[in-house]
Amino acid sequence: MGKARSAAVAAIVSSLIIAGGTPARAAEGDPLVVTSTGLTEGQPVGIMSRFVPMWTGADVVKVEVLGNGELAYTSLNWAAGLRLPLRAGTAGQKLLVTVRAYYTSDKFAEASTTVLVDGTLPTASFSPKPGTPQGGTFTVTASDMSDDVAEIALVAIDGTKVASVTEAPWAITYDSVGGPSGVHIEVTDRAGNVRQYQGYTFDNKAPVISELDYLGRPVGRVKGWTQLHVTFSDSTGANSDEWRVDGAVVQSKPAPADPGSTYSYSGTVLTYDFGQTARTRTVEVTARDRVGNESTRAFTVVVDVAGPVITVATPANGTLVRGSRITTAVRAADPAGVLDAVLNNAYWASNPANLTQTIAAGADGRKTLTWQVHDKLYNTSTVTRWVTVDNTRPTLKITSGPKNNAKVKGTVRLKGAASDRNGVSRLELLINGKLVARTSKASYSFAVNTKKYGKKFKVQLRAYDRAGNVTTTTTRTWRR
Known part of the structure; x- marks a missing residue:
């Protein structure tokens, strides 16, 4: 029927x-x-x-x-x-x-x-569309109903009727806050037949916004064009969001025009130019779910345009170095973290804990060592050191004293003179290959007590320049 x-x-x-x-x-x-x-x-x-x-x-x-x-x-x-x-x-x-x-x-x-x-079940259509999530107080309106409908009810999963209507206008207004997690719709006709329709899930909680993800960049610090990312957690899914910087909307994503749309997403990325001026800025993210619940989370970011602070740079300015290689190092600190450093625009040091390089010394003379240290936002600080490469031995000669194979007695004097363009460090007296006297003067007369040595002994002078190069005179043999 x-x-x-x-x-x-x-x-x-x-x-x-x-x-x-x-x-x-x-x-x-x-x-x-x-x-x-x-x-x-x-x-x-x-x-x-x-x-x-x-x-x-x-x-x-x-x-x-x-x-x-x-x-x-x-x-x-x-x-x-x-x-x-x-x-x-x-x-x-x-x-x-x-x-x-x-x-x-x-x-x-x-x-x-x-x-x-x-034996025929009643029928009806409903607005909002069954299956769409709802929140707060909302109204369900029935239309296109069978002509013998006696009741329309919202029924919880445990079978409890939470709201119902038995006459026109066939509309139920229901406050979902504090109630069950959802309901289905039951339509009952005057004969007692019941048809169940899909109902609504309830969402009365705003989306949860995650911590700010700097996508590999230093946490809390930005510079120029930057991407920031957050994720959303929500039972019905977020479907619109808005980013503000210092209160001004800089990016937004509107909700779908169709209120019955099931579109949602779990996160959003801001692409924004924070500029090159050092300052603190406030970033706010607002997320709305499919029901319209809304939450906002604010973050403070620092626009960081300062390079690392270089605390150590070696060798010191004016250092004399000898050998075929020069080892140089820097140490630096930065709130964003040190990334790497480059020496003379050619030699990279990629371990922030050990920014060291060894390069060819080259010919004697002045050599410039320029380090550029980068932080993780690629801000740069520069330090320059200059060193003098000195691989040339000092000159040294004996200016007075007994000749080779001379016969000596008592105390005799042996005088030597050394010179070097970068300075003499010391002059030494060697007897039988052993150091017996030393002076920091470039020219000096050493006194030798011949009684302390055997009938025959060997005498030399040795000179060091400030770079560590060494020159030794030929050996003189003396007899008593």
Whole structure:
């Protein structure tokens, strides 16, 4: 049978469990009388309807339910009501329901009622669209309904009706805050048929915005064009966001125009030019979920345009170096972290904890060592040192004293003179290869007590320049 009913039938109001109460008991010995089937003549009934018959008299031991005179089933427990004796093809037809109550194994009383079986579930359309998440207080409006709808209800997962409406206008306004996590919709017609529709999940929590991700750059520090990233955590998903710098909107992503859109995303990236002026700036991120819940999180960032502070640079200015290689190093500190350094625009040191390089010394003379140290935002600081490469030995000669193979006695003097363009460090006297006297003067007369040595001994002078180069005179042999 369709939903359009005649005026007479449409006027009959029924419910899921039709009238009745706990069956009454008569005094012992009285005949049994079924006073009501629990149904009324011509009543429209749904396929899921239950009914509670009533009787008086003797105790009932079992109940049989017949449909159109045929036994449908037997019940030993009727307190919760009896189901209709439906057969295939009975939907939309008249049905004679007979309740037969037995007070002995073969003695019974009965009563019958003719009802109209309505096997068609009610229908309706809803706004907002079922399946879309909701939050706060919202209104569900039904339209395109069957003409015999008796109730529309929002039902929680545990079966509790949290809100319902039984008449026009068919609209339910419901405050979802503090209630269940979601509901489905139940539409019940006057015959007690129930159709369930997808309902709504509830989201009354704003998106959770993560810490700011600097995408590999130093945390808390920015410079020039920078990308910043945050993620969103939300049960229904974020679908719009907004970035502000010092209160001004610099980037935004609007929500989809279609309110029923399921589009959402889990994060957003800001691409922004923070400039080259050192200062502190406030970055704010606002996220909105599909329901409209909104949260904002603020971050403080430093526009960092200062290079690292160089604390050590070696060798010191003016250092004399000798050999074929020069080793040079710098140490630096920076709030953003030191990245690397380059020497003379050619030699890289990539370990921030050991910014050291060794390069060819080249020819004698002045050599410039220029370090450029970069922090992790590629700010640069420069330090220059100059050194003098000196691989030339000093000149040295004996200016006075006994000659080679000379015969000596007592105390004699041996005088030497050394010179070097970068200065003489020391002059030494060697006897038999051992150091016996030293002076820091470039020219000096050494006194030699010949009695301290054997009949024959060897004498030399040795000179060091300030770079460490050394020159030794030829050996003179003296006899006593």
